[in-house]
Amino acid sequence: MSEAPSYLSPTGHEIVFLLLGVVVVGTGLLVVTTRQVVHAALWLVVCLGALAGCYLVLTAEFVAWVQVLIYVGAVVVLLLFGIMLTRAPIGRSPDLDSRNRPVAAVVALATAAVLVTVVVDGFRHAYVDLSPGKGTAEEVGVAVFRYWVLPFEALSVLLLAALVGAIVISRTDIRGR
């Protein structure tokens, strides 16, 4: 493996990626610390979008578009519906954080410290020359149906189960036998 270029001379890719990374982490922090519930959802959208950008930088276009489509499209909308249905307060509500905050902060920082040290120690020298075309839909499609058919089938059962479960729990008009 060729000697990885030093960190001091970042390529274009790395600069774009770092910018997007900062956006992701920043908006992530805002999601979990904002006072307003709806703002949290909106910041989530920005975070996931930026993440999709990261994927693009990493030449995984198909996954990036799936990310945008499903996460930003469906999941966050679902969350907004959830917020609406549970009549969460629209304006600023002071008590969004439970008394567990200090413990949570400590644990989160510890997790961050441990994970970062482990990961950095492990992957310091990893370097890759990005070449487009790796993450095209065709590549991933072939991979899914040539190597990963079983999980694909199992996921269908999972989705069906989730679907049935969600419907039967939320609709109270379905009576028992």
Place this chain on the structure above:
Amino acid sequence: MTTTSATHAASHVASHAATASPHAATAVQAIDYAAIAPPLALALTACAVLLLDAFLPHSSRSSHGPSVRGALGFTALAGVIAAGALLVAQAVHGGTLSTFCVPEPAACSYVVDHITLVFGGLTLVAGVVVILMSMGQLSDGDIPVGEWYFLLLCALIGAITLPASRDLVMLVVALELVSLPVFALTALRRYDGRASEAAVKLFLVSVVSTAITLFGISLLYGASGTLHLSHIAGGLAKSPIPEAHGVVTAAVMLVIAGFAFKVAAVPFHSWAADVYQGASVPVAALLSVISKAAGFAGLILVLAVTRPLYSEVWVPVVAVLAALTMTIGNLLAMRQRHAVRLLAWSSVAQSGYILAPLGVGPEGAGAAVVYLVFYAAMNLGAFAVAMLVARGGSLADYRGLVFRRPAAALALAFFLVCLAGLPPGLAGLFAKVAVFRELVDGGVGWLAVVMAVNTVIGLYYYVTWAAALFTPAPAPVEAREAPAVRLAPVAVGVAVSVVITVVFSVAPQVVFDAGLLSALG
């Protein structure tokens, strides 16, 4: 681009439309239907139940509601029994069937070997008993029957595929497939605040553990370069990153987290009591036996099958985890006054006993499987009787039960004594002896002593409950059980578990053959 090598004679090309890109004659991965017959059968039954529920007449509640309920119940039962028959056929066929294989670094995702057969058998038998218990539970009428059976069968599908899956992706998917339906089942009692509270807690803790496991898997993928269990050891050896030790250790621990949650080992045990009490009794039985068996299958696969070379990392950790689990489980079970809550903590303690042989090393997996099979039989029986008698209820309801329902009382006493590991319950005794042997042989003396003390603490609450059965009740507690007619299936469930436990007591060799062989599988 050459097509894949000739597939087995028995398998044939799946009918899926291959996304044929012009330049690659891509054949979809060969599927050996004989191998995946049992989960397939379950899946078909699940769909059948769902459709039947939809199309059977929704006439007025009273007239033939029960008959429809019965029909759905029996179709589910038939499906499980059919899957069992297929499993037995595979066992008789002998040899390992493997399918969904990847050509170059030859590794298959779905392998039916001895571990799969043992866990599959265990899951299906437990499934039968849980379905029988569900029939009793559903007779109340406020739970949608079709959906209940469908979700139950989905959970069974997950539980069967997990032991057979040989790559991390399939492991995670199977893990999710086992847990997701259970959240739904817990929350299915929609008018009970405690059920939904239990569902939320279960959901939250489970999702967090899955996320942690996935993070572990991603690190492991990064370190080893592959997702197939059989190649990970090789991958780690020539790992692209020079000093991979730190990452791999962390990755292994994080992967263990998901399965440890399923097994309710120590740091992941807090949810057990609340969820068991909140959920209905059949779901609690499902959690305590089937999802726990799946958890152990995953744990054994991840730890024992793939990486003997890293065992000096996880062996001491698992040993400490086992010791903590059994001790905390037993201590918390001591002061319980609610039957299912006590059974919850007792099942946490029992998972500590099952974890203990793994604390000796990969060769301990055999003893762990043996204890698990024994535990499944005893624990299911206990839950079935709890369901039969007072739908869980507090221990006071069980006082002087031998005068009101002698058969149930004797069965419960037998199961409790088995769980305690004392002679009339020989099954429990032989299970414990097998584990103790493994510990003493493996030189983990301190764990054996801790387990000895725990056996005594365990005996305390088992015997107190068993004794309460035989002491005459001061005030004639009003019988709150549901009318007997709908509890007949539960009684059948109890009978099944009694027969199985007695067979295990008299001829435990059956279990030992299955268990010890699986260690080699």
Place this chain on the structure above:
Amino acid sequence: MTPVPALAVPVLIVSVLIVPALGAALLLGLRLQVRALKMYGLAVSGLTLVPVVAMAVTFDYRRAAQIQHEVDLPWIPGLDLRFHLGVDGISLPLVALTALLTFLCFVYLSGDRRTERLRAMMSALLLLEVGMLGTFLALDLLLFFVFFEVVLIPMYFVIAIWGGPGRRAAALKFILYTLLGSVVLLLGLLLIWSQTGTLDIVALAHSQGAALPRAVQIVAFVTIGLGLAVKTPMWPLHTWLPDAHTEAPTVGSVLLAGVLLKMGTYGFARIAIPVLPDGAHAVAPWLGAFAVVGIVYGALACLAQRDLKRMIAYSSVGHMGFVLLGFATLTPVGVNAALFGNIAHGLITGLLFFLAGAVKDRYGTADMAELGGGMLGRLPYLGSLLTFACIASLGLPGLAGFWGEMLALFGAFEPAEGLSRPLFLVFMAVGGLGTVLTAAYFLVMLSRVTHGPPGPLTPSAVGDVRTFELSAWVPLVLLILVFGLWPKALLAITDPAVQTFLEAR
């Protein structure tokens, strides 16, 4: 007795276990009223006695050291557990004692009108008998452990359901304490197994611990010793016994003291000493020390007791101290003394607890202060039987209690080579002092209970000893006299077996 070829009749030994087991199982199904139930109980326990007597008769006393009536079937290959039964000079007397005592308990029960839920009690006793007989017959380490634990649950229920006011706590302490002991015992057994690879006691005894290095032998002996010491009970581990005895019903106390304690000491004679000779040698001084402390401690505790049954329980601690001292000497005479003491204690304390039970039935209490004394005046026969039992128990020569203690002291006088002589001389002296204290508390009890002017409590209308009680007690009295006047009857059986495993080293 013409020596019948040993292996010709395995059916006997298996039937010894099968009959009570089937009896207990059938009881759950049967719906008999009281009278027929008592007859059934008598029949089953009698039937168990028949094969035992047959085994005793067909036993070849010239080859007492050899295992006879052997049965060896594979049961669980996965655990190397074999259904291996057999009887030799050491276990035959104990098997006979168990069968006899259980039969006498059923005789006692047949007359006793006040026990309710008799069906459950009888099935518990029969299960108990299976466990006890199995323990003495088992020749496979794990099988010994299984039968060792079969006894726990029935005994727990006998105490917990039919016991006195504080029965639940006592039963719980009994079962938890004994289970801890037996699990520790299991660890020891498994340690032997992991080192030698075999569970067969006979083979292990012949190999004299050859395959076991000294350090492992010591660890194994300590763990097994602790497990057995809880059951014996040895001094610091004895606190479950007085509670269990005070609360147990008469029949429960008799079997608990008569046989259950012997399972602990039998373990020493069958497993600990023959299989782990070096371990035994290293730990013998400690065992002797605890035994001797047990003797004096038990005697002193009895002096200050108020409750009659509790006093007899503590006296068992003392007597078992002598038995353990016998084992600790590791000499043939010491081990013979221990085995003789086992049988003698079984008979005498069994009789004592029968009598204490009778006193409690008649006066409603076993508290000596409340009894007030003068029993010889009101109940002359019961009083004189109690006097006889106490005198036998304090080890008067000419009665069974004497030989066990005297030979144990004689063994301590000349311990096996390698054991420090002065230490064992101290043990002997303290043991001798113990006999004086034993005599003291028994006679003080007699003078408080039987002598003196008639006390405030008047015995219930039941009156003096009744026929069914006599028929339960007279065999014990006769046996105590026979073994007292003719110790050869027992020593001749146990001596050859003891010589083989002690001498062969």
Place this chain on the structure above:
Amino acid sequence: MMVMVACAVLLPFLGAVGGLLGPRAVRFAARRAAWRAVRFAAWFAVVPTAVAAILAGVAAVRVLRGGTGGTAVAGTLTVVETGSLPVAVGLEVTRLSALTGVLVTVVALAVQVYSVGYMRDDRRYPSYSAFISLFTSAMLLVVYAADLIVLYVGWEIMGLCSYLLIGHWWEDRANSRAAVKAFLVTRLGDVGFLFGIFVLAVGAGSFRIDDVVTKYPAMSTTVLTVGTLLLLVGVAGKSAQAPLHTWLPDAMAGPTPISALIHAATMVAAGIFIVARLFPLFLAAPTTLAVLAIMAALGMLGAALAALAQDDLKRVLAYSTISQLAFMAGALAARDDDAAIFHLFTHGAFKALLFLCAGLIIHRAATNLMSGMGGLRRAMPITFATTTIGFAALMGLPPASGFFSKDAALAAMGAAPGAAPGTAPGAVPSAVPSAVPGAVGWILYGTALATVAVTGAYATRAWLRTFFGEPRAQTGDHAREGPASMLWPVILLAVPALLLGFAVPAAPHWGTAALSVALALLGAGAVYATWRGAPDADPARLLGPLRRACEQAFYVDTAYNALFVRPVRWLAHAVVRADDTVVDGAVRGSGRTARGLSGVLRLAQNGNAQIYVSGLVAGLLIIVVGAVVLG
């Protein structure tokens, strides 16, 4: 020969069993009057003892005539394999045991006959007589035993019978306590005795007595000394010697015939018999003899002084027994076992006589205390005559048998320190030079002489206070002679008390004899003088300040009570408290800590899902860090 001796031993045992079970069966069956049960049981008591007496007599005659060359005749029933030294269950008749056997059976017969009358109206006579037969067979077993363990068996059964018989009237708590005390003190002695047997048996390599006696040269002196000293502990316990004598005076709580049989003639004599039986061993252990001498000296004088100050007639005789036994022990210490045995025989006869007479007196005067007696010589002439013979023999006045045996003993003790003034070498068979150190010899001889004087004093005092002076009995003219069945045994015993002295051919040593008679008369005179002064007052006042101490037997009993009984009782309570708090506490404590721990753990289960998840993640972090750092 052996069969005869075996029958002698077994017959009383069978009589005892018959006596115990027979009447119960009769009463069971017939419910007849108590008196008929007594007569029925009497047959079971007297006949076997009589036959045993005859058999013993015949055996004695055959052995003494030297039919078997004077050596022992032995026979073994069976050998019990114990694992090391075998126990040979067998009997052996030597000259010594033959004679003692006769003494035992004769006295036992006398007591059995006497008891029929004495216990006429006692409901528990059958068990009483049975226990006496049991005692007789136990004593014969000791006498004829060929094996030390068989001897020990008889030895302890005797102790039991003395317990049962002392506690005969158990309605009164005092009797019961006295019985317990008697058994415990003798039991303590027996433990020492057993250890002595072990030491000697291991030294000789066998339990058989003749092996032990023949192989003693092979044993080292330490083994011999330790063995014999331990035997001495047993002897002291059984024969109520100095340190372990406190039980005998309390044993008087039992019926008087028992005192006569057990606490005068037989059981207490067993100790001396054993020393004589194993005399060669004692000879080879000089230190033991020295200890014996000191014990004897202390016992002799102390008991005699105590006897002088007692008010209860039976306690006087009890202390006199202790003193006389110490006298015999002194003779043994002076290496002359023949003198000791001779004195044992005569003492057996006259002390039994005295006790039976005392029984008659108490039976009539309805009180034990001499202060309640007086002037009985006119009312009870026969008793007066026989008691006078008894006292004469006790004081050693010629022609009574006591004179000869006491003289022989005194001569032996006199010869002990080597050159006693004016004593002819005489026929003292002290072939072995007296190795008793001079000083001890002198002490022994001095106290012996003093004892003779004090014996004369207390004998006369007892004689005067019971038979002379004004009748102080409160019960009017009740004092008449006893029934015939009680008088005949007394008269029967009076004969040997008087004439036994002449049976022994050895001529008395005139020097010591004269000296002893003089001293006896001196003591008697002193008491007579003080008595003359004030016939009603107790002549014991001549002891002056010592009287209080003598009456309490020098407070030995209270000392033992304080030193042993109370600490043991306190220790017992301490043990029970410790057992409850410490040992049991640890057990209960572990239970409580388990419950406490479970309480603490329950706090973490407060239902808040976020607490669960934080616990989960924190736990996981600890595991990961631990694995990475340790791994």
Place this chain on the structure above:
Amino acid sequence: MHIVYPVVVSALLFSIGVYGVLARRNTILVLMSVELMLNAVNLNLIAFDVWLGDRLHGGQVLTLFVIVIAAAELGLGLAIVLAVFRNRRTVDLDSLRDLAEPGPDCDAAGPDRGVAGPAPAPGPRRGTGQEGAAT
């Protein structure tokens, strides 16, 4: 492109997710944090897949599957949250204390309503949902 960048970003995102799960009172916000954690995993997988040049594209396929799983779970999660809201009028996690360990003395908190569930009245019930009395 240094792989360490995406991996570090993923680690940070994961920790933020953990914080969100532990700190937020409203269950919906907790669900959002869980989504963050899962997205962190996806980023990691994509980074490694690209770096390893895995022919099987294991990383990207698994990412797809994780997205599907996340969607499915979120659906069910929201349904459960709605059920809780319907039964308990609130979605605050730390107010759901009904299943805690019963106090040292009192018996199991209230009768087990599972049994005493209301007899199903005919006809659907609009979101009034009978409220289990939380003692």
